[in-house]
Amino acid sequence: MPPSRSETTTLDEIRRQAFVDHGLQSLRLAQDGPLADLTFAAKDLIDIAGTKSAWGNPDRLRDATEAIATAPAALVPLMAGALLVGKTQTDEVACGMFGMNPHFGTPINPRAPQRVPGGSSSGSASAVAAKLCDFALGTDTGGSVRVPASFCGIYGLRTTFGRLSVAGIMAMAPSFDTVGWLARDAATMKRVGEIYFGPINEFSPARLLLARDAFDIPERRIGEALLPVARSLGNAIEVTLFKEGVEHWLDTFRPLQLQDLWATLGAWGKTPGRRLSPAVAERIELASQVDPARFAAAVVRRETLTDRLVQSLGSDGVLILPTAHDLPPFRDAPVSAQVEFRERTLALTCVASLCRLPQINIPAVVVDGCPVGLSLIAGPRGDQRLLDLATRIGHALPAAALAP
Incomplete structure (x- = not known):
């Protein structure tokens, strides 16, 4: 510890x-x-x-x-x-x-x-x-x-x-x-x-959807620690989130985000003499090389993925999934480890980002002395439902997760 x-x-x-x-x-x-x-x-x-x-x-x-x-x-x-x-x-x-x-x-x-x-x-x-x-x-x-x-x-x-x-x-x-x-x-x-x-009144009970395949993405000890907490939140329907595979979601997210980055900060980042860290300079360079065909295809895939998830959530559904795939890296972790970590966690975080949905992280468990979060995603404009649900389940979480 x-x-x-x-x-x-x-x-x-x-x-x-x-x-x-x-x-x-x-x-x-x-x-x-x-x-x-x-x-x-x-x-x-x-x-x-x-x-x-x-x-x-x-x-x-x-x-x-x-x-x-x-x-x-x-x-x-x-x-x-x-x-x-x-x-x-x-x-x-x-x-x-x-x-x-x-x-x-x-x-x-x-x-x-x-x-x-x-x-x-x-x-x-x-x-x-x-x-x-x-x-x-x-x-x-x-x-x-x-x-x-x-x-x-x-x-x-x-x-x-x-x-x-x-x-x-x-x-x-x-x-x-x-x-x-x-x-x-x-x-x-x-x-x-x-x-x-505005005022957030108590909502009717949420229809909980547990993204069972999402709990297979984290390191085993993380998934095994989070899954019982997720199931303790109430009767949940187990669903498959990544029906097309995780890479399909990532291949949709990457060109869209990179093209946005290039269009927004590319000229600023490429100014001669600009002081950038190697990692950010590399990312802006990568953004400059997005294949327009991949970008255009990703635009359509994003809408298809969004429509399916929004329809599944409806007005009362809440999807349960891990927030990150592992414990925070050590401060002196090599760059190679950071890159791998980012890609595996992005598989989890890209869902709400792609589908433009609200997501809340709640402290859930402690593994090897480190806090680990669990996430809830609601349908569009479901922010209040998430905030209300978080207040009602917070006291049911393990005390160690909420320790100062």
């Missing part, structure tokens, strides 16, 4: 790694409101008026001007009375699953300090897990809220695509990008949801 946080890190060290140096110290716009007793942080892709958004890149920090407006997604909690305590670190231009940024450092995973916190909403997850704020805003394209939530043992919601404004937020892959948030408990997740969606 890895050493406890107190043996390896201090709260000040976690704070220094989680928050950016160029961000504001604090901001409150309303003294009263439904979140007036809560503090929050915002990922450094999200504009806050009067501050720079560096996107995890030193050239962007150097060249950016201070934002003239606050992103709507951040303005809502500010007007609800929440106190913004800072902006948080991100993987470079959101291209990462682990939270490792060679320019600004890697935030600490408070629940497993020897391991990565997950990305790209790495600083947000670290700050929440360390109780440096009550909730934090992040963005999610291919798992950037859900994976760090799983790694750090907290809740994290990817909202329905297009439901929350992404204005004032760096675009990475615009046909996938969403706003989400992370918190240590389901009640706070729901409170935040109500400032965006």
Whole structure:
């Protein structure tokens, strides 16, 4: 079992790694409101008026001007009375699953300090897990809220695509990008949801669908630990999610996301002299080489996969599946191990991303001292159902999964 946080890190060290140096110290716009007793942080892709958004890149920090407006997604909690305590670190231009940024450092995973916190909403997850704020805003394209939530043992919601404004937020892959948030408990997740969606009343019992084949994707010890928890949530119908095979889903996701990345950040990334980490430079180069025929075919496949899953979920269905395929990699893991990890976890996270659906990670179990998350996916605009369900099942989860 890895050493406890107190043996390896201090709260000040976690704070220094989680928050950016160029961000504001604090901001409150309303003294009263439904979140007036809560503090929050915002990922450094999200504009806050009067501050720079560096996107995890030193050239962007150097060249950016201070934002003239606050992103709507951040303005809502500010007007609800929440106190913004800072902006948080991100993987470079959101291209990462682990939270490792060679320019600004890697935030600490408070629940497993020897391991990565997950990305790209790495600083947000670290700050929440360390109780440096009550909730934090992040963005999610291919798992950037859900994976760090799983790694750090907290809740994290990817909202329905297009439901929350992404204005004032760096675009990475615009046909996938969403706003989400992370918190240590389901009640706070729901409170935040109500400032965006309105009152969340109790829903009728969900029709649970257990994606049985999805539990064969993780490492065996992870799947075996998660499956009993999934089955304990209630009577669930076991279904086959990857009817065409996992590679069919990945071969649909990859060209779509890469073409988005190239169209959005290609010119910026290819500017002569641009300082990029080797991994991000390689990813942008890969994005420049997407076969147009593969891209066009993927557009159609995406719609077919979406139609099938949305029809299966209906208005009351909730799909249960693992969030990530294994424990968080160690901070010194080789690049080869990171690549393999990303591809296998992406097989799980690409489902909601491709189908534009909401997904929430809930802390489920602890394996070898590390938290492991379980995910719930609902149909379009099913965010409130997920938040309500999370509050009702949270107390039924093993106590170790929710340990501070």
